[in-house]
Amino acid sequence: MIKLLPRYILSFILLVFLQVFILNNIQFSGYINPYIYVLFILVLPFETPKWFLLFIAFVLGLTVDLFSNTPGMHSSATVFMAFLRPYVLKVISPRDGYESETLPQLKHYGSAWFIRYSAILIFAHHLFLFYIEVFRLSEFFATLARVILSSLFTIILVLISQYFYRRDIKR
Amino acid sequence: MRSLLNFLVRIHFLLLFILIEVFSISLLVNRNSFHKARFVNFTRQVAGNVFVKSNNLKQYLSLTEENQRLAEENNRLLNIIESTYKSDEIFFRSVNDTIFNQRYQYTSAKIINNSINKKHNFITLNKGSEQGLRPEMAVVSEGSIVGVIKGVSNNYSTVISLLNLDLKISSKIKKNGYFGPLMWEGQGYQSAILNEIPLNADIQVGDTIITSGFSSIYPEGILIGFISDFTEKGGSFYEIKVNLSTDFKSLDNVNVIGNLLQTEKLNIEKQAEQND
Structure with missing residues (x-):
């Protein structure tokens, strides 16, 4: 468990950097914006204490907020997602539960499981984020379209990232 | 228990x-209050430093266009100098203005971070309180509107872009003076909405919209954009769609305008309200 710590710290910095300096500057067709930084919450170990999950989600969201001048927006959405994570894990757990020494990643539980897991949480995060950004219901369907399209982009990026660190740890 | x-x-x-x-x-x-918090000031400083680095890289990639713009600006400035020397009258008048009647002070700054794809867009500038920038100063680019300074740290400042749902700008139609609040509706970075223009106002597509100068932030007559479309709304007002003249996607250098008499104007308005 403790040997994973440097890796997580590194991936925290890397993901925030990627989000703030590259993805925040990219707009597909105007205003669709993927938010890859949620990957950090997705791949935390199963045994992470629940309170720590909320705390680290808040820190992650606030860091992104500080760089994009949106106090509380990303942090509230990320905390919401971290809150859902234990329940989602419980609902979609494989028949014989989660093995110890594994992480919620594609290489351990297969692509079908991982896509389901990440899609639910990413959609929840984006839904919360985009509606709190607009803060009104008058553009309900336009916002919903942005939520769905941005979620799709984020899910694709998250999947690609899984193939990246497939190789680096040999078990 | x-x-x-x-x-x-x-x-x-x-x-x-x-x-x-x-x-x-x-x-x-x-x-x-978030923008006033001290720890935000600290992070603004840190984020500013990082943004400068990434901006240096971006700038290098757009050197050609920047050179061209500088050349054009040089041309324009040379023309102005020539015309000032030709006419003594203008020269004298401008001296008078600076001594007795200067209301607004201009300074230039560079954009180091900018966004257009959110609902609340902000811009970061490379100058801060040590260079004389203060909150509530206006930001313009080549004579057309960009935003208002929101918070400053020692060497950096944050600007609320016109593309921000929180910003309202008092503006008017240039040809007949009807005024109303202009705000961005979150639809694309090229247009905004002007409200509260009465139906008896004579307006046409293509009319110029400028700042009204009522707000003590902007001087009167700064270009905002041109009318692109208008509809009746609520029976007694027009809702006017304005094509913004600023291209927020290619902003690089801006001018910051400080109003030297801002506190005086605000004070006297407050006094008048209290006397009521």
């Missing part, structure tokens, strides 16, 4: 979630 404690331990996850969520949303709602 014990069962209460047990109960609290059991639902600690939910409680903690609600606590953090309430805190986050209160940050969001009190956006203004």
